[in-house]
Amino acid sequence: MAAPLSSARHPTSATSRDPITKTLELTGAxxxxxxxxxxxxxxxxxxxxxxxxxxxxxxxxxxxxxxxxxxxxxxxxxxxxxxxxxxxxxxxxxxxxxxxxxxxxxxxxxxxxxxxxxxxxxxxxxxxxxxxxxxxxxxxxxxxxxxxxxxxxxxxxxxxxxxxxxxxxxxxxxxxxxxxxxxxxxxxxxxxxxxxxxxxxxxxxxxxxxFPTGWLLPAADERISLALRLMHEHPGHPWTLAELARAAAMSRTSFAQRFKEVAGVPPLAYLCAWRMRLAQHMLWQEDTPVSAIASALGYRSESAFSNAFKRTTGLAPRRYREASRAS
The missing domain is CATH 2.60.120.10 (Jelly Rolls)
Structure with missing residues (x-):
């Protein structure tokens, strides 16, 4: 089983890896x-x-x-x-x-x-x-x-x-x-x-x-990138807008507005999309049970994760794993 993606302790500061480093691991370049x-x-x-x-x-x-x-x-x-x-x-x-x-x-x-x-x-x-x-x-x-x-x-x-x-x-x-x-x-x-x-x-x-905004622009924003790093490194943590704004040293309103300006989506919508990208990668490359992926990505149940995954990709997690490996 793959190691959990979330941290057992409450994360209070960014880790050493920046969002681009984490993202490059998922590209299969x-x-x-x-x-x-x-x-x-x-x-x-x-x-x-x-x-x-x-x-x-x-x-x-x-x-x-x-x-x-x-x-x-x-x-x-x-x-x-x-x-x-x-x-x-x-x-x-x-x-x-x-x-x-x-x-x-x-x-x-x-x-x-x-x-x-x-x-x-x-x-x-x-x-x-x-x-x-x-x-x-x-x-x-x-x-x-x-x-x-x-x-x-x-x-x-x-x-x-x-x-x-x-x-x-x-x-x-x-x-x-x-x-x-x-x-x-x-x-x-x-x-x-x-x-x-x-x-x-x-x-x-x-x-x-x-050109449309995306995850690269938040990574280049000095304060937004601090919150982005936390979401990338601890995707299973139940992040709130207040926690992320605190990490960026901004008010909730200012942080939410700035994040949407540079990323094109609100912070928690970005977090959901990032979780789905991690899930796709794990389903494709690993044999981790779907229930373990759901838990690692912060979902309270396998069914909640499966419903969110199907809304995003059009396929249930197990069907996605079969289709991606077959192709």
Missing amino acids: RCVLSRGLTAAGSWALAFPAPGQLKIQVILQGVIWLVMEDIEHPVRLAAGDVAVFAGDRRYTLASDPDVPPIDVLPLLRATTETFVHAGDAGRDAVTIGGHIDLSTTGKDLLLSALPPLIHISAATAEASATCWLMDQTLREIHSDAPGSSFAAEHLAQLLLVQVLRVFLTNAEACADADA
Whole structure:
């Protein structure tokens, strides 16, 4: 049986792990490197929506990125990193005015690691990859990130991301002991860099102002994050608005208003959603009895938990466990 998620004592202060660290444990992050691209002259390639978290690193030259529903093309220079989240088609090009061709026939025509576009030569070189996420990870991250994050080569995060991509590539193609384990953890470090940019550098995020709020923004709010940390670390505790406001050193009214502004939902509604995400993860990865999950997440009975879980997911806990493992 998994260890209880709640604490036996009444928690009065935040623990050492921040909400992002706890959340990353639920993502099931695994990095998959896609094909690289070399190009020269005049060229443009249209890509389908990635449907997952995609990272594009520019190794040489300049490449223009044109993304669906993003008003202005983005100039990507050597050392820059672009992160795509969501279901938007995009184009990589030597110039945003060049008419694009579909990239898929080009990819199918060869099994080489790098495909080539345009004239002979190597004016531009880029390599991309995507991060596979568990169902819970997709729910947490793809709904919280803006459609595009542009990380400039001048930032520490870009340098770290390029290094991590290179190391991941080496591990994926290595037969060394532990290479699979190393690649999986490098993927989590890649996620950390992406999240740090989002939390500390808003201008890097295209259309971020128009994007819905989510759990990432409360994590970046100095006082709200204190209450968020308690909910993440002690989800089974019967939190009240007064307790959470006290942890944030705010009045109940001010705390409730501020939390809803940055998270988009009231504090206790957020807590319920977080409990359901933890439950999904436990049902998928562990053999913990449903009754034990209910108790660990603060529900007085298995039936109360099952009803709440079915309202959220459309499936009873045991049926969800069967379906998630089968898929």
